[in-house]
Structures are given as C-alpha cells and as structure tokens.
Amino acid sequence: MSTPGDFKIHATDGEARRATLTTAHGDIQTPIFMPVGTQGTVKSLTPLDLEEMDAQIILGNTYHLYLRPGDDLVARRGGLHKFANWKRPILTDSGGFQVFSLQEIRKLSEEGVEFRSYIDGSKHFFSPEKAIDIQKNLGSDIMMVLDECVGYGADKDYTNKSLEMTTRWAKRCRDHYPKGSGGQIMFGIVQGGFYKDLREKSLEQLREIDFEGFAIGGLSVGESTKEMYDILHHIAPKMPSDKPRYLMGVGTPLDLLEGVSAGVDMFDCVLPSRNARNGTLFTSQGKINIKRAEFAEDDSPLDPECGCYTCRNFTKAYLRHLYMAKELLSYRLNTYHNLYFYLDLMKQIRAAIENGTFAELKAKYEAAYAKG
Ligand SMILES: CNc1nc2cc(C(N)=O)ccc2[nH]1
Numbered sequence: 045m046s047t048p049g050d051f052k053i054h055a056t057d058g059e060a061r062r063a064t065l066t067t068a069h070g071d072i073q074t075p076i077f078m079p080v081g082t083q084g085t086v087k088s089l090t091p092l093d094l095e096e097m098d099a100q101i102i103l104g105n106t107y108h109l110y111l112r113p114g115d116d117l118v119a120r121r122g123g124l125h126k127f128a129n130w131k132r133p134i135l136t137d138s139g140g141f142q143v144f145s146l147q148e149i150r151k152l153s154e155e156g157v158e159f160r161s162y163i164d165g166s167k168h169f170f171s172p173e174k175a176i177d178i179q180k181n182l183g184s185d186i187m188m189v190l191d192e193c194v195g196y197g198a199d200k201d202y203t204n205k206s207l208e209m210t211t212r213w214a215k216r217c218r219d220h221y222p223k224g225s226g227g228q229i230m231f232g233i234v235q236g237g238f239y240k241d242l243r244e245k246s247l248e249q250l251r252e253i254d255f256e257g258f259a260i261g262g263l264s265v266g267e268s269t270k271e272m273y274d275i276l277h278h279i280a281p282k283m284p285s286d287k288p289r290y291l292m293g294v295g296t297p298l299d300l301l302e303g304v305s306a307g308v309d310m311f312d313c314v315l316p317s318r319n320a321r322n323g324t325l326f327t328s329q330g331k332i333n334i335k336r337a338e339f340a341e342d343d344s345p346l347d348p349e350c351g352c353y354t355c356r357n358f359t360k361a362y363l364r365h366l367y368m369a370k371e372l373l374s375y376r377l378n379t380y381h382n383l384y385f386y387l388d389l390m391k392q393i394r395a396a397i398e399n400g401t402f403a404e405l406k407a408k409y410e411a412a413y414a415k416g
C-alpha cells in the first residue's frame with residue numbers, strides 16, 4: 045500500500061531519474077511538467093482536454109485563489125478538486141512568489157508579509173501558517189512552504205539573511221502541518237540566489253526538516269540561461285536523491301531537458317500556455333510564430349510529428365486566420381498544442397531515461413532549438 049509522498053526511482057541515466065511520486069489523488073510519473081491553472085483553470089482548456097493529453101497534475105496559485113473566489117469559499121464547495129472538477133493531483137504554490145513579484149507595496153517581517161489585493165486594494169497578511177491554512181482549504185495534494193524569492197541581483201548579505209528567514213518560515217510551515225497529519229504532502233524551497241555557498245547553506249538547513257520533497261526557488265527571475273544552469277547543476281545533484289526535486293517556474297523545452305540532466309523531476313511554467321496566446325508555438329522543428337505571413341496559405345499541420353487534436357485537424361493557414369481575427373478558438377487550439385507538446389516531450393524523456401538514450405534525445409532538441 046503506497047502512501048502520499050512515497051517516491052520510487054525505477055531507472056537513472058546519468059543524473060536523470062525516472063520515478064513515481066504517490067499523492068492522495070494518484071501516482072505521478074516523473075520527470076513531469078505541470079500545466080499552470082492559476083485561477084483553478086488552465087486557461088481555455090477543459091479538464092477533459094487535459095486528461096486527453098495525459099496531464100497528470102496541474103498547478104494552482106494560492107495567491108490568486110485566496111483573493112478570488114477565496115480559499116474558504118473553495119473549501120465550502122468541497123475543495124479545489126471538486127470545485128474545478130479536476131480528479132487528478134494538484135500542486136499549489138504558497139503565494140510568496142506572487143506577493144514578491146506582483147506586488148509593489150508589501151511589508152516583510154519575521155512574522156510574514158503584508159500586501160494589498162490587486163483586485164480591490166484591500167490589505168492582507170500571509171504568515172507561513174496562513175499560507176499553509178489556505179492550501180489546506182484548497183485541498184491540494186502538494187503544498188509549498190511560504191518563502192522569500194529574492195530578486196535577481198540581490199546582494200549576498202541580503203540573500204543570506206533572506207534564506208535564513210525562509211528556513212525559519214519553512215520550519216513553521218512543517219510544524220503547523222506535521223508530516224502524516226493528512227493526505228497533503230509538503231515541499232521545502234531552496235533559496236540562496238546566485239551564490240553557490242548560500243544555495244548549499246539553504247539546502248543544508250532545509251534538509252533538517254522532514255519534507256516529502258524539495259524545490260529549487262529563486263530561478264527564472266531575469267538571470268541568463270547560463271547563470272540559471274550554473275546554479276541548477278550545482279545544487280540539484282546535492283538535493284536528497286530519495287525525494288522529488290521540483291524546479292519552480294521553469295521553463296523552455298531546452299530548460300526542461302537541462303533540468304532533467306541535472307536531476308530535476310518536476311517542472312511548472314506559464315510559457316506554453318502564455319506563449320500560445322501570443323501565437324508562439326513549440327514544434328519538433330523549433331519555435332514558430334503563427335502570425336507570420338508565410339503561413340497565410342500554408343495547408344500543412346502545425347507540426348507533422350505531433351499527434352494532438354490541433355495538428356490532426358487544422359492547417360497553419362487556419363490557425364493563423366484565427367489568431368489574426370482574435371478568435372477565442374485561437375487560444376484554445378494553440379494552448380492545446382503547446383501543452384500537448386510539453387507533455388509529450390516529458391513522455392519522451394521518461395522513455396529515454398528508461399532505455400538509456402536521454403543524451404541523444406537532449407541533443408536532438410538542442411539541434412532543433414539551436415536558433416532560440
Ligand atoms: C517564472 N519564474 C519563477 N521563478 C519562481 C520562483 C519561485 C520561488 N518560490 O522562489 C516560485 C515561482 C517562480 N516562478
């Protein structure tokens with residue numbers, strides 16, 4: 045009988061791991077990409093669409109759902125799974141990143157962070173305990189601790205003081221919801237900015253706390269790809285090998301491959317869904333922008349190697365027309381394809397790790413995406 049938080053590794057290929065993570069709403073095959081459902085929906089797609097493309101888990105944003113419709117309202121509706129009719133696993137972030145990245149005015153203290161609602165300007169306060177209570181109300185399968193994601197360029201002294209507070213907050217989160225007190229599991233978040241010694245310090249402090257998994261935070265905050273990969277390869281292999289490693293807010297198809305090569309198991313990013321809405325589409329041959337005039341009378345599918353509904357039923361010419369006409373169906377068909385592409389890439393990655401061909405798969409996509 046498996047328990048939420050069980051993490052079984054089936055195969056490795058270098059640092060890459062092929063594993064299964066158990067949650068209260070089912071098992072997750074890793075490496076995995078999590079479509080972002082900010083307000084309890086992956087924009088323009090239905091749960092059926094997501095099930096069809098084998099999305100195993102989606103991400104919900106605590107900050108947004110707390111402000112609207114309210115975590116207490118969602119709890120009264122039976123929790124986010126019932127409210128959104130999503131029967132598979134959900135990971136919720138703590139809201140910290142949104143508060144630190146979306147809010148100009150906020151007050152940070154040892155107790156927590158005060159901020160104003162972007163909806164009506166009302167004042168709110170997240171303590172570590174409050175952030176966990178909200179996620180308990182939402183009923184997510186994987187909860188994230190409240191942390192401070194320091195901005196790109198933060199000096200070493202500030203970054204050090206911040207990671208120490210993030211560790212104290214992490215301990216408060218775990219004490220507020222002890223391991224095994226319910227079906228929800230909790231991940232700690234490694235911070236430390238772009239200082240390798242501080243990254244190790246953050247990890248060593250968090251390792252003392254009994255989390256079911258560990259995330260790498262504080263990346264994809266404006267740094268160069270080289271800077272991100274440098275930190276990634278430094279810290280990921282040092283994270284507990286018997287627990288899932290989650291890289292937050294990352295990334296492009298090449299970032300996912302690089303992350304897996306560093307030993308990362310889980311990813312989330314708004315890129316595929318957000319880019320879909322501005323016409324940037326990911327294909328096996330690289331990125332294309334559907335609004336380009338060259339596609340106006342192109343009767344070929346978006347990606348001949350893609351098996352998704354969009355590629356099987358529509359031409360580039362029609363997808364360009366929908367985009368130029370600002371038709372709602374453009375969002376839906378483009379998002380369907382981009383997320384299908386990301387999820388299929390992760391399926392290929394899982395198979396490649398199983399048969400020891402991950403390096404070849406990574407090289408194939410690096411060649412296709414070389415032009416950026
Ligand atoms: C899009 N970039 C991104 N960086 C992130 C960092 C965090 C974090 N908690 O440090 C969370 C979400 C993030 N998304």
Ligand SMILES: [Zn+2]
Binds near residue numbers: 346355356384
């Ligand atoms: Zn497709």
